[in-house]
Amino acid sequence: MTDARRISSRRRPGIAPWLFISPWILGFFLFTLGPMVFSLIMSLHDWPVVGERKFIWFDNYSTMLTQDPRFWESLGITVKFALIFVPLNIALSFLLAVLLNVKVHGTALFRTAFYLPSIISGVALVMIWKWIYSKDYGLLNYGLSLLGVDGPNWLGDPHWSILAIIIASLWGLGGTMLILLAGLQSIPKELYEAARVSGVPAWAQTVYITIPMLSPMLLFTFITSLISAFQQLTIALLLTKGGPLNSTYFFAMYIYDNAFKFHDMGYAAAMSWVMFLIILTLSMLVLKYSAAWVHYEGEAKGGGNG
């Protein structure tokens, strides 16, 4: 055994490992690094689909920051969406995960029910919700009418349209829920037993055991929810087409329109870089300040009394 190990560690791997990972290396250059460099170059150009392209330094960037109110409006709508969607997505997923973590019969069935919406197509999701939101025949307004509430025109009223997109997006929280459930199930049961023996009330167990132990998962879902919130496009594109009165005209939709409707590829590329930088900065900030509230098991922390 010892000999075999010595031989295997001495054996030169040579070219074999590179052959195995070559698909990804090639793909990285062809479909990730190449396009990103290309897009950076495009963002410094006036780049129409047909016709002369011109190098214009940072004009695209300065135009959007100083002369394009639509840039700020669409960014504002995306930020507003993220501010409401991200906390709700995590809170609701957490609530469902906690409920599923209670030992009752049929949890597998309930788990499936919550997970199902997240495996269907975005188009299908939109078609389902469009009919539910219908002002005159929709299930939602019928439900509200039973409660004596006169339901709004969800998709036609600029005050409600963004909420309509948020609710439809929350329907697909299955993936987030599953990650948090996995986190809950990995918390040692002894912690709760010890707390119960010492007479710690249930709410305090949640605050002082569950949330700290779950914090790495909460951080992870926070960042992934943030990224998906900023990329929100399919639902808005099909459910409201950005309307009414541009109330759901997301940042990603403005990028899409610039590229494929207004054929201004340079400007669209510049906008997509701005989005990338925003996401990167936010993720870095979250990671940086997470040290204060995220608790990693096995981490030597002074003063921790377990």
Add this chain to the structure above:
Amino acid sequence: MVRTFTYGALIFLSALFIAPFLWTLLTAVKTEAELVTWPPVFWPEDWRWSNFPESWAKQPFGTYLWNSTTVVVLSTIGQVFSSSLVAFGFARFRFPGRDPIFVLLLATMMIPWDVKMIPLYMEFNLLGWINTLKPLIVPAWFGEAFFIFLLRQYIMTVPMEIDEAARMDGANAWQLYWRIHLPLMVPGLVLVGTFHFMNAWNDYLGPLIYLNDQTKYTLPLGLGLFQGRYDVDNIAIAAITVILCLPPLVLFFFVQRYIMDNALGSSVKG
């Protein structure tokens, strides 16, 4: 007390999550008249299953289905094959630069698709691939970071002794991958195949950008096309939506054990 409350909450919330599906299914088998009555009719008087073939005939959905199937089958094979190859390379070899390259691979998961959308369109345009299914198939043959990461985890759980025994018997690297590790990571391959199948089957933005010609459309694009029409055909929309949802749902029921085991066991495996 806690149990009763939990049950009540679970039943109420899962009903909320399932209701949209049921409502769509019921809509798909109603008549036009039942669709526009208030209060809404829940149970159709008689279930018009003929809505399904009638809706299917309203657009060339047979062609769309063929296109969707082509994309899904060819790209899933590519994804499973390439991701497992790359995962094996990272899991079982030591070579200069391996760890930084693997970190780079993980970092690519953070890049939003929107940043690559425009240059990729230009690239595929340059290659003459616009309005073909190639942009939806070929990239899958180069592996995807998340799947590579997942399969690498699977390979890492296999004891090194197995590799050493096979090496002593004269197996080379390819045989080690093909004969030993590929059969051992079947649960992982099922998982990767399923996730990729669902992504490819459900994809809307990719086909929307790369395909112009209706004969090249995939099913989600065809369904989206109902939206643009001046007379919105709600029954057809509901019927096609049901059909579009079926394959992922059926697949999910077959592999749900793998998905749940992976998600809920991942924290144990580390």
